[in-house]
Amino acid sequence: MNDDTIRLATIGRLLRRRWRLLVLLTVVGTLAGYGTSMVFPPRYTASASVLLPGQWEERELLTQVDIATSSSVVDLVAAELGWSDVSGDELRDRVTAKAADGNIITISGTADTPARAQQLSDQVARQFVGFAARIAGGSTDPDAATGTEALRQKVVETNRRITDLANAADPGQTVESVQARTSLEKLRTSLEEAMTKLDEADPATDKAGMVVMGPAVRPTGEAPPTRMQLIVAGALLFFLLAVIGHLVAARADRRLRTEPEIAAALGSALLGTVDVPADAPDDIPGERRAHRPEGRGRQARIRRLLGVDTRWDIPTPQWPGDEAGSRIRYRRVCARLRDQLPAPRRLLLVVPDGDEIALRAAGQLAAEANSDPSPSSSGRGYPTLRVVEVSVDRPIVPDRDTESGALVVLSAGNWTAEELTGLAEACADGGHEVVGIVVAGTVRARPTRSAGDPPDKATPVLAVRGHATGGAV
The missing domain is CATH 3.30.70 (Alpha-Beta Plaits)
Incomplete structure (x- = not known):
């Protein structure tokens, strides 16, 4: 698909045309989230x-x-x-x-x-x-703390006793008295150094003990993810997966959407584009009636209810011009076809089977050609056209008999390059040269006319179906 898949308008179109399916998948995601919350109990x-x-x-x-x-x-x-x-x-x-x-x-x-x-x-x-x-x-044991404090008191008493002994020593200057006082001072110094090291080793001297700041508060709500969070997450996840899945599928779609691509796949020139009014104002272009079965099984009814029986990735139909402008498009295609052929002859209007938009355009084109307006200055009228539907799965075009040539009419965005190449090869096998291509597009239906309104000058026409399944036509 082209870059249109990543535009906001495309996402809006997806939401508008697939909202029923997206709602269903969102509900499924909600149920999945609720089921997950039942598996994992609240915490x-x-x-x-x-x-x-x-x-x-x-x-x-x-x-x-x-x-x-x-x-x-x-x-x-x-x-x-x-x-x-x-x-x-x-x-x-x-x-x-x-x-x-x-x-x-x-x-x-x-x-x-x-x-x-x-x-x-x-x-x-x-x-x-x-x-x-x-x-x-x-240590958190109070007895250990009491023992440490008692040791400190003992050291203080020992220092006092050493002072008393030093004072009570012989005040004379004998060698023995000097040695005694020196030994007592060394003992005092050693005790002070030991207490200093003990204070430094105690973690309470530079950092107070850890404190629990009261009991924990009893929780009143669940810890995430809560049940509501799981439900919302499930719904959002399924919705996003559905949207991304649609966009990825549209991006991977290989059906041709532009006139140059279609012309290249069929190996012929584009003669023009024509408009086909939709069956209803809200019809989506590219719809096939085969995709909208009425009452043909429960599966078809479910698809129609969910809105998946039609394509979502085709742009919204434009408002139509007047009736005269629409007929001019058909006449110009017939005129180009007449000018391209060396002489008037009969041609096949080849329509891919199932392309209802192209079939209606082919019927209108055949009726316009068969109306045979006044000959041009060259004295030649429009060629005679006969509509045949050809299956793209196993394409078989009638052999060349009274018709010599094929004009392919199709709508954009419905067929791949391989399918169109097979259609062109089937025309060649039947002895028909593809003389041109006409691309049909859908426009919104015109408002219903009242009983007193004058009818249009255009004459309604119906497509004459020809079957090309391998037998004679």
Whole structure:
């Protein structure tokens, strides 16, 4: 198909002519989304926040996030919760953590009920704080903190005792007294250095311990994707797939739509284009009556109900001109055909089987030619035309008898180059030269005339069908 498939007007035409099918597919997508929501039960997510006081670098925060979701922490949570219907691996998939501004780590837990989600996130936060404190060298045991403080008191008492001993030593300047005071000062210095190293090793000296900022809030709504989100996503997905499928099919369509392409496939010259009024104001060009069966089976009725019995990718018919202008087109085609032939003769009007628009145009063209207007200055009238329908699947044109030559009449956008090439070869096999091509197009039907309106000067004509299925005609 040409570039018309990607224009907004083409999409609008698709929506207008295929809206019933698109609505049906959208409903199917809605049901598919609802079914998916039934397969996957609703989930609820609760979040708890942990504050990390002090100065933390970004990489340190990311390390703490990884620790919060590690198997070591989650296994402790699983053992504490004791949920028999959820394994440790499943629980690990339901826990997430992320670092927020202000040295805050948000821990989220997802479960099948709001109460479980709240319980899970609170338990993960508590286990994370305890585990992080242990691996950092701290402890959440109050006895350990009491022992550290007692050690500090002992060191202070020892320093005081050393001072007393130094003062009580022999104030003289003997070698023994000097050595005793020197040893006591070295002992005091060693104790002070040991306490300094102990303070530096304590993480509480530069960073306070992590704090859980209250219990998690019990969730009141489902976690995404919710049932409504799945339903909307299913409907939208099916609608978009239907639209894209129609556009891809139109792009891959190999039927010829322009006069130069049709003329090249048939190997002959284009004599002109003619207009055919549609059966109804809303008829779509390129429609075939065979595509609009009336009461021929349930499948045909379903296709007609969904609007898939007609093509959507043909432009909307234009409003017609006056009756005289339409007849002028037919007369010009007959005049060109007369001027092209060396002498008046009988020709076949070859119409592809099933092309109702071309068949009606051929009937009008044959009637115009057979009306035999006043001869031109050359003394020659229009050639005599006889309409025959030829199947494009197995094209067979009657052998050359009284007719010597073929004029092909067809509508654009219905036939591929291979089909038209086969039609031209069938004409050659029957001994007929393709003397020209006429392309028929559809225009909107004219308003119905009232009883008092005068009739047109044009005489209505009917196409005389000739059958070309292999037998004599």
